[in-house]
Amino acid sequence: MSGVTAEPPVTAAPPPSTEPGRLGRYVTGAVFLAPAIVMLGVWMVYPAVYTIVRSFFGQQGFIGTWVGVDNYKHLFTTSTLVTAIKNNAIWVAVVPAFVTAVGLVFAVLTERVRWAVAFKTAVFLPMAISAFATGVTWRLMYQQDPGLGAINALGKTISGVVSPAGVLPSASPSTPALQTTSSGAMVLKTPTRPGSVALLGLTAIPPDQVPGGAAQAVKPAPKPGDVVGTVWRDFKPGGGKIGVVEKGELGLPGVTVELRNAAGKVVQSTKTQANGTFDFSKVPAGSYHAAIGAATFAKPFGGYAWLGPSLITPSLLIAYIWIWAGFAMVVIGAGLSAMPRDVLEAARTDGGTEWQVFRRVTVPLLAPVLSVVFVTMIINVLKVFDIVYALAPESTQQNANVLALAMYYTAFQGSGNFGVGSAIAVFLFLLVIPVLLLNIRRFKREV
Amino acid sequence: MAAAASAIEIPAPRDALAAKILRAIVRAPVQIVLAALGLLWLVPTAGLFITSILPASALASKGWWQIFSKPSLATWSNYDALFHNQGLLTALKTTAYIAVGNTLLVVVIGALAGYAFAWLDFPGRDWLFIVVIGLLVVPIQMALIPMFRLYDKVGLFDTWYGIALFHTAFGLPFAIFLLRNFFVGLPKDILESARIDGASELRIFVRLILPLGLPAIASLAIFQFLWTWNDLLVALTFGQNTTPITVWIAGQLREFGTSIDIIAPASFISLVIPLAVFFAFQRYFVQGLLAGSVK
Numbered sequence: 241m242s243g244v245t246a247e248p249p250v251t252a253a254p255p256p257s258t259e260p261g262r263l264g265r266y267v268t269g270a271v272f273l274a275p276a277i278v279m280l281g282v283w284m285v286y287p288a289v290y291t292i293v294r295s296f297f298g299q300q301g302f303i304g305t306w307v308g309v310d311n312y313k314h315l316f317t318t319s320t321l322v323t324a325i326k327n328n329a330i331w332v333a334v335v336p337a338f339v340t341a342v343g344l345v346f347a348v349l350t351e352r353v354r355w356a357v358a359f360k361t362a363v364f365l366p367m368a369i370s371a372f373a374t375g376v377t378w379r380l381m382y383q384q385d386p387g388l389g390a391i392n393a394l395g396k397t398i399s400g401v402v403s404p405a406g407v408l409p410s411a412s413p414s415t416p417a418l419q420t421t422s423s424g425a426m427v428l429k430t431p432t433r434p435g436s437v438a439l440l441g442l443t444a445i446p447p448d449q450v451p452g453g454a455a456q457a458v459k460p461a462p463k464p465g466d467v468v469g470t471v472w473r474d475f476k477p478g479g480g481k482i483g484v485v486e487k488g489e490l491g492l493p494g495v496t497v498e499l500r501n502a503a504g505k506v507v508q509s510t511k512t513q514a515n516g517t518f519d520f521s522k523v524p525a526g527s528y529h530a531a532i533g534a535a536t537f538a539k540p541f542g543g544y545a546w547l548g549p550s551l552i553t554p555s556l557l558i559a560y561i562w563i564w565a566g567f568a569m570v571v572i573g574a575g576l577s578a579m580p581r582d583v584l585e586a587a588r589t590d591g592g593t594e595w596q597v598f599r600r601v602t603v604p605l606l607a608p609v610l611s612v613v614f615v616t617m618i619i620n621v622l623k624v625f626d627i628v629y630a631l632a633p634e635s636t637q638q639n640a641n642v643l644a645l646a647m648y649y650t651a652f653q654g655s656g657n658f659g660v661g662s663a664i665a666v667f668l669f670l671l672v673i674p675v676l677l678l679n680i681r682r683f684k685r686e687v
Numbered sequence: 688m689a690a691a692a693s694a695i696e697i698p699a700p701r702d703a704l705a706a707k708i709l710r711a712i713v714r715a716p717v718q719i720v721l722a723a724l725g726l727l728w729l730v731p732t733a734g735l736f737i738t739s740i741l742p743a744s745a746l747a748s749k750g751w752w753q754i755f756s757k758p759s760l761a762t763w764s765n766y767d768a769l770f771h772n773q774g775l776l777t778a779l780k781t782t783a784y785i786a787v788g789n790t791l792l793v794v795v796i797g798a799l800a801g802y803a804f805a806w807l808d809f810p811g812r813d814w815l816f817i818v819v820i821g822l823l824v825v826p827i828q829m830a831l832i833p834m835f836r837l838y839d840k841v842g843l844f845d846t847w848y849g850i851a852l853f854h855t856a857f858g859l860p861f862a863i864f865l866l867r868n869f870f871v872g873l874p875k876d877i878l879e880s881a882r883i884d885g886a887s888e889l890r891i892f893v894r895l896i897l898p899l900g901l902p903a904i905a906s907l908a909i910f911q912f913l914w915t916w917n918d919l920l921v922a923l924t925f926g927q928n929t930t931p932i933t934v935w936i937a938g939q940l941r942e943f944g945t946s947i948d949i950i951a952p953a954s955f956i957s958l959v960i961p962l963a964v965f966f967a968f969q970r971y972f973v974q975g976l977l978a979g980s981v982k
Contacts, residue, residue, distance in 0.1 A: 268888050269809030276800035276859055283856030284822055287830035287837075294832065302836065349721055352714060361969075362725040365732065368965035368972075369958045370917030372933040376954040377735045379943060380751075388750045390734055562731070567976065574977050623826050626919040630937065644920070647828050651835075652924060658832050665828035672824045679820050 288669070295662035304659055311663035320638055321664070324646040327553055331560075331624060331642065336617035338561050340610055343568020347576050348598065350569070360573070364566035371563065375630025378559040382546035382631075392543035405540035407451055407494055414441035414474035415483040424534035427500070431527040435464050438530035441474030441483055442492065450490060457491040458515040467523050469530055471495045472516040491516020498531045499523065509533070549639040552632050556640060560627055564620070568613045575609035576602070615675055622671050643668050732958075739765055739955045743948035765952040775953055778935035781847050782957075785931055786916040789851040789858065793911045794904055796855070797862025801900075802892050804863065805870035806878060816867070822860040830857070831924050838925055845927045853925060854915045862907050865975065869903035870896060906975030909968050913961050932957040 295311055298304035315321050346363060350356040366374060383389030386396035413420065417429050418440055432438045437460060450473060457472035474480075476488040497518045499508040507528070508520045546555045579602070587597045603610075625644035632640035643664055651661025737751040740761045745753060754760055769775050803809075804816050834853060835844070843849030873896070881891050897904070919933040926934060936953050939946045965972055 265807065265809045269803050269807045269812065272799045272803035272807060272888070272892075273815070275796040276863060279796060279852075279856045279859055280819070280822060283830060283834065283853060284825060284860075287833035288825060290833040291829050346724075349717055353718055353721055359721050359725045362728045365728070365962070365965075367976075368913060368961045369732070370919070370933060370961070372917065372919045372937070373735075373954045373958045374731075376936065376940075376950060377731045380734055380738055380947075380951070381731050383750070387748055388746075390730065390750055390752065393750055393752070562728070565728075570973055571977060574973075619824055623828075626917075626933075629919060629923075630940065633943065634941065644826075644828060647831070648920065648924070651832050661832055665826065665831070668826045668828050672826060676821050676824050679823060680817055683817065683820050 291662045291665050294658060295666045297659055299655070299657045299659050301658075307659060311659045312667070314660050315663050315667060320641055321646055321650075321660075323638065324641040324643050324664075327641055328622060328624075328643050330553060331557065331621040332618055334557050335560055335564070335621045336614045338557075339564045339568045339617050340572075340613050342561065342565045343570075343572050343613060344603075344606070344610065346565065346569040347573040348602070350573065351576060360566070360569065363569055366563040367566045369563075371560075371624075371626035372630045374559060374563055375627045378555070378562075379547065379631050379633075382555055384543045384545050384547065386541060386543045389543060389546070391546065392541075395543065396541040399541040403538060406534075406536045406538035408442065408445055408449065408492065408536055409539045410444055410446065410449060411442040411537060412444045414443040417483070418442075421534075424537055425498075425531055426537070427529050427531040429529075432467050432469075432530055433527060434467055434523040434525060435462050436467065437462050438467060438469030439483065439485065440469060440471045440497070440530060440532060441485075442471065443473070443475050445473050445475075445492075451492060451494050453493055453514050454490040454516075455493075455514040456487065457485050457489045458517055459485040460517045460519070463519070463521075465522055467499055467520040467528060467530065469497070469518055470516040471497060471512045471518065471532065495536055496533050498533055500529045500531050502527055504529075506531075547631075547633050547636060549636050552636045552640040556628060556631055559631060560621075560624065563627075564617060568617075571613050572606065572609055575606050579605055615678070619672055619675055622668060735951055736955055738947065739952035741765075741948075743945075746947055765948045766956075769949065769952050769956065772949075774935060775932070775956075778930050778932045779956070781929055782916060782931035782933075784847045785851045785854070785918075785922070786912050788848065789854040789915045790908050790912045792851065792855040793858040793862050794908050797859055797866050797907065798897065798900065798904060799892070800859070800863045801866030801870050802896050804867040805873075806891075806896075807888065816863075819860050819863050823864060825860075827857055827920065831920075835924060844925060845929045847929050850922050850925050850929065850931075851915070853921050854911075854918065858911050858914065862911070865907055866900060866903055869900055873899050902971065902974065905968065905971040909964060909972050910975045912964060913972075916961055 294303065296306065296308060298307050316325070346359075350359055353359070369377075381390050382392075384392060386392040413426055418426050419429055420426050426440070426442075428438055428440060439459065454473075457470055459470055460468040462468065470485055471492045472485055473490045473492055474482060474485075476486060480486050480489065491512065491514060493512050493514045493516065495512045495516075497510055497512060498506045499520045501507050508523070510518050510520060512518045545551060583605070584597060584601060587601045592600070623644055624642055625648065628637070628640050628642055628645050637645070647661055647664040647668070650657050650664060734751050737754050738746065740763065741751060741754065742760065742762055742764065745760050800819075804812060804819075830853070838844040838849050843852070877895060877899075878891060881895060886894070916931075917933065918931070919937065922929075922931045922934045923937070930938070932953065936950060936957065939950050939953070943950065
């Protein structure tokens, strides 16, 4: 049991030394085996046979009416079940490969640090936790509101650096003269010339979003040679005239205003004062447009919908890999430590780089262990249930559907279709049969 | 592992200190990456724990990391409330019954059968063992519907022992496989001399096999305990009012946001026992894992 690979050394059971006679041996064997045979017969063999037969019969009752392969047709034509098959295919395509690769990398890296035990414990920890509790744990991580979900909080921090939110994320123009362009900027349609006043009125700014230090808005007097104007909150409690700077309306300070020429090119830009006024000085004669750049209105990062319909399966895969990486690491690590050191040393002495040794010697020698991890993960992934049940909210469980979940819901929820439920179970069983045969062949070879 | 830095030529190995420093520099990135990954792996569980000790009012608008700026928020009141929650206490008791009862059964039945397959000779032995190996990977789904019906008929539905028995059956192939392979490797002469001395098979089993097989039995027991403790599907199918902790928490999931002050601490309680078992018996756990990863 110092088990190096997943196959413990199996040697043929030795022949008995005493010969109590054929009948006696039979009885002794039977006595020791009886409890196991009863349990396996009643709880596994009988149900398996029943389920196979049941899958050809109708929805209800002990056996139902003969429907032939209709249940199987149903399995491949009902959209929720097809989703389950597709999702299971994604699970099989992604998880075993990732888990094996991550486990291999971790196992190799931990060989070279002294505190490997601490690292291994941290990574292995999720293995002891139920897949159900993991689902709850990750649901917490995946909350969409960046204030609540740790992953989106991280996303918000990063996006705050890369593309920070604007001063007025929710503002919209107060008059049709101010138009929102496709880039998100707002441009005053009426052209301005030096000596004229540009009024840029905004609404839909909640009081708590009004920039600090805002004062009563002021409409500046025209200045020859300059384009002047105001950006203000064109709203006061109880109404007021749209497009007119009135008493009780606040200027919006700190907004970046641009002066664009006829070609749309920004020729000057400035920031507004506390009363909302701005002044482009010494503007050459011509026709211009006053505009507020898109950055002012940039929305803050709202978080990705990790638990939403399109991301739910990737989210589940990540959480699942988080659980099983430790398993792969430990099994592969045991394989590594049992590897003949002299072979590795020889390869290194011959001048192989670390990468070459890893690629040409370590990995091929580990191949049997890697394949055991890979196959184990295929089996696990085919039967995946708990984590989907716990992590996917009801609203997206349909999108995250997998065969085991579909089987449970089909057979035991709502009207309860035992026929289709059995067909799903048999389908799952068929998928694991290659592994079943592989195990038997391995045993036969060893005896 | 002396040669982690061998990719870089170290010209004068005599200068041990310089070589050491150089190696440390080469290894530094690996150390940093591993430290980061290790921490990353702990974040979700740590997040669950911190969430469980924050009051619901604090969690309505801010995530668990607020505790770093306001440690005074931490409180045991969620746990206090839970330990006065009859539903949770009953669920914990049910979980313990199922997990312990099942583990005992699997160990006893599995050891008996493992011994028979390893050391008794009877007709059809290898053939039977092949059946056991075949049963190793049979999905639980193959038994849910028939046993649901049968349990209903014989009164096992919605009982903790019904759930425990189901787990026992599905744990047995692995148990027999693991123990048989371990027992086969036990020293043959000890057994033979016991037989020659006229010891009965039962006596040999109890006095020799069980003590000698303790490491494997410990691995198996830990595995079986964790597997049952952590189960959701079986209990969901065969229980209605008999709910272990996972099913009890699942019943609260519909209001994930508003019941988080129940869900988080309850989930944490549900994983404390497995974690304790894991830390206490880590060695056996890993051994069992290595021996049994064909499952």
